[in-house]
């Protein structure tokens with residue numbers, strides 16, 4: 077019988093069926109951060125439970141920490157950070173705190189440390205855990221009660237999802253990145269279009285991506301509602317698994333972590349890679365995107381009154397007029413960072429645009445490398461110099477920073493941000509803040525011109 | 536496990552919240568997440584919709600108006616609860632007194648979080664949802680009743696069935712603790728680990 081990659085992963089981790097229709101699945105590896113784990117530890121302790129397998133967990137500080145220095149931005153944030161460290165000491169769990177050279181955004185440091193390999197099942201109290209699908213591993217986000225469940229049992233209650241395959245066939249053109257590919261998918265399938273599905277990405281445009289690009293694609297799959305995103309492991313994956321701190325721990329048995337040929341999926345989408353252009357979001361949902369050469373939609377583009385109303389609300393929040401051209405949108409801030417686009421490959425792409433150029437007057441430009449290791453690598457390659465010479469502020473510490481603005485990097489009411497992040501929700505980067513999602517190279521280009529602009533004009 | 540099967544009915548005033556893609560940042564803005572407890576989240580729930588930047592109630596927001604300020608049920612737009620995994624969103628809604636949200640689709644993590652905290656999420660068709668939105672908008676008729684066992688929603692003359700998977704329904708009715716329940720299968724978990732051997736057995740370097 078043919079099996080999809082998703083079904084292979086679920087079957088390989090199934091502990092047993094439960095009488096109510098759920099199953100128990102085994103979690104190989106579990107990651108925690110400082111803000112979705114405290115109540116899981118206290119919940120477990122109040123029930124008198126112990127951690128099932130302490131070596132299978134890792135905690136990292138990334139959401140609330142300041143990135144200007146190793147200090148916590150305020151007393152409350154410090155409490156969260158100290159609380160995580162205390163919990164990890166009590167329960168003998170690895171803790172990568174501030175100042176640790178292994179610290180950084182969870183989804184950036186896990187691959188960096190060699191903690192994800194094909195065939196694994198990884199859970200984390202964070203929705204972007206889909207990132208690990210890039211390695212042919214099953215990664216998904218969980219809530220705090222489930223964090224408690226994994227800590228105490230090393231398993232989760234699970235229900236098999238439906239499967240969807242998104243095939244992107246055909247080489248992308250110059251200036252089009254993994255970010256544009258996934259933004260296109262979100263636009264086509266829709267926010268919530270993959271609720272209840274595990275999505276596998278396939279096709280020549282996906283195969284052509286390196287691991288960083290594949291991670292960007294799987295990272296943002298949650299913006300479709302996908303609880304899991306997958307890309308079959310291949311020789312590119314294998315090459316990326318060598319020489320990391322944890323690599324020696326895994327034995328490869330030559331299993332094929334790919335869907336069998338002729339596998340049947342519950343839903344299929346096919347998108348032409350060749351036709352994808354650099355994209356930007358204009359609205360307050362990740363599927364509200366247009367090509368950089370296009371215009372913001374107008375009410376005439378919609379038929380239903382509901383859609384017209386939704387458009388009006390988004391435009392009002394975003395401070396845009398219907399039909400205005402994407403490239404006429406002026407920005408206040410440029411932000412490069414987040415688990416979607418803060419890896420060394422992303423910084424290199426942005427630096428190519430910035431080399432020999434200057435950030436436009438009045439634009440505040442910030443770059444926050446995704447991990448301490450990424451920062452050091454970038455500094456060794458001379459990227460820091462390029463960013464700083466262009467007028468970008470180079471942050472010395474890694475973290476989520478302005479992706480969700482839980483630290484002191486908060487955009488003001490009405491402030492317009494060109495952002496390499498993954499969510500443009502109302503208030504995401506600060507109350508009243510206006511977010512435009514795009515690739516890191518497009519953020520760099522916007523920083524230089526002071527408005528959204530086609531990065532292809534820069535090459 | 537509790538053997539007693541309760542016939543759980545959720546009844547109350549329903550408020551319409553028709554916007555699509557209401558995400559967990561909107562349900563619980565990040566400034567309320569700097570906490571190590573589950574308590575004190577009622578004020579944070581829908582904070583930017585309920586209050587303006589000076590902390591004054593926005594009179595035009597549905598949950599600030601009579602009778603919907605007393606709502607225990609929400610009728611919501613598509614893809615409710617998308618975005619961040621924060622369970623704080625569900626804790627806050629429960630603390631605000633919300634017992635159920637009726638919608639057409641919910642984000643996966645939000646759905647699971649809801650089940651763990653006794654928040655029922657009946658799924659209905661777009662047509663039924665729109666009818667219920669209309670019903671809830673009428674201040675004099677806004678009471679809805681949701682019967683979990685028979686999976687029916689009653690609103691005035693309207694009677695409709697809803698979807699909810701068995702495990703979630705059982706869990707809501709019994710109000711069980713999933714962690715303690717799973718530990719009854721400790722033997723099966725040990726067996727699995729034995730079968731697994733050293734495969735995928737990582738030991739994170741401290």
Ligand code: SF4
Nearest residue numbers: 204414415476479480
């Ligand atoms: S970078 Fe943003 S999306 Fe990624 S884990 Fe941090 S807050 Fe979440």
